[in-house]
Amino acid sequence: MALLEVTDLHKNFDQLQVLKGISFSLEKGQTLSIIGPSGGGKTTLLRCLNFLEMPSAGRIAINDDGGSHVLFDGSAGRELKAAQIRENRLHFGLVFQSFNLFPQYTALQNVSLAPRLRAKGKEDRKAQLRAIEEKSVELLRRVGLGDKLDYYPHQLSGGQQQRVAIARALALTPDVLFFDEPTSALDPELTGEVLNVIRQLARENMTMVVVTHEMGFAQAVSDQVLFIDGGVIVEQGPPEQVLGAPTEERTRQFLRGFGKG
Amino acid sequence: MFQTVVMSLNEGFVKSLEIFALTLLGAIPLGLIMSFGSMSSFKPLSGFVRTVVWIFRGSPLMIQLLLIYYAPGMLGYNIWGTGSSGRFAAAMAAFILNYACYFSEIFRGGIESIPRGQKEAGQVLGMTGTQIFFKVTLLQVIKRIVPPMGNEIITLVKDTSLVRVISVYEVMWNGQAFIKSSGLIWPLFFTAVYYLAFNGLLTILFGWLEKKLDYFKV
Ligand SMILES: Nc1ncnc2c1ncn2[C@@H]1O[C@H](COP(=O)(O)OP(=O)(O)OP(=O)(O)O)[C@@H](O)[C@H]1O
């Protein structure tokens, strides 16, 4: 069974239909890239999967070691409670285009804050906090920032900030890590260091969904590519097909804008 | 004579400080509640709060003092009684309401200036609303509101002199009394020293606070 199963997901903002039935599944350890023109609904899809927006209809399920969890089922017809939404979110991590680091905390504190809050009121809190500290340091080392633990966000470059944000998202060991155009807010010379971290995560078999305009990167790391336009999946498949030999005219047209296809 | 004047002024200034402290104590929490009211998506509530804010910020505090003290009696409800404690209570009501309105706008501006992404980053990390408010938003809001709050609080120190329109005896009232009683005018002007000294202290305090929060940028 696939780790993540998204079925016929819809999202309306009042009259505006932004997602019109998105279905895909993702195997554990795979990387999925999502490409498509502006306004197609890519960000909205990630926001729905992380419950920053409530989907209008459809189904989201996760099948991890702990069994099968239906995180959202529009046909069940009842609203999710706040506590349930928080539980759901722990399956996922999200890296934003604009980093959104907490400015008053150091890199290390940014990474450890959420796990520390979750350790509150636990019996073995002391031991947990020590473990959290160690793990946070380890995560920052992994993204190449072992020497910047005590730096505040404003003391870091955009690329470094985004790498802290990735470490922060990994701190709660999500099943799936989502990226929404993680390099779009960066100067071109800084995109490489962030993409390298994502590549490394892919090699370590982190399950990821990456919305990106970096076609070369999508080609290199993805197991699967979705082309989304107008709230529907126009084309999906392995990168060699979607990026290399697209069958849909709309995909070809889009890729021509990137000097491909 | 100098000693007599200083003693009297000191006594008056204690009253001024009392008004100052009680206003802060009442207006900061009330202002915070009002700021949430004015940001509410329930239109009648936010509309009501914004109207109240407009009235209290849009009219002179002196008129508010007079109205709050005299209007109930004129309408046949003598809620403030006749003694000095009633006048003081009326003055506090006017000051707390007036300053809560100013503070609520500062708080609202501060809260609304925090990018939505901060809250969302907390949400996707599984934090509760309370955790996000206290661990993520609050300190950023405080950093943003320290300078405007400093201005407002320094204005409050000077505004305490207005309570003499309803005969609450604060430092300026006591200073002015020497004109009638001893033909001395300098005590009135000397009261300025008290305001200057206290505001100097507050300026230093707020400067220190700003510096303290200088370690991060919002
Ligand atoms: N909160 C909202 N209220 C109303 N409409 C919205 C809202 N959020 C997004 N939309 C609309 O949904 C559509 C899809 O937006 P979305 O941000 O998901 O596109 P995108 O594919 O991420 O585009 P881009 O490549 O520019 O980031 C747009 O037409 C947008 O205006």
Ligand SMILES: [Mg+2]
């Ligand atoms: Mg987007």
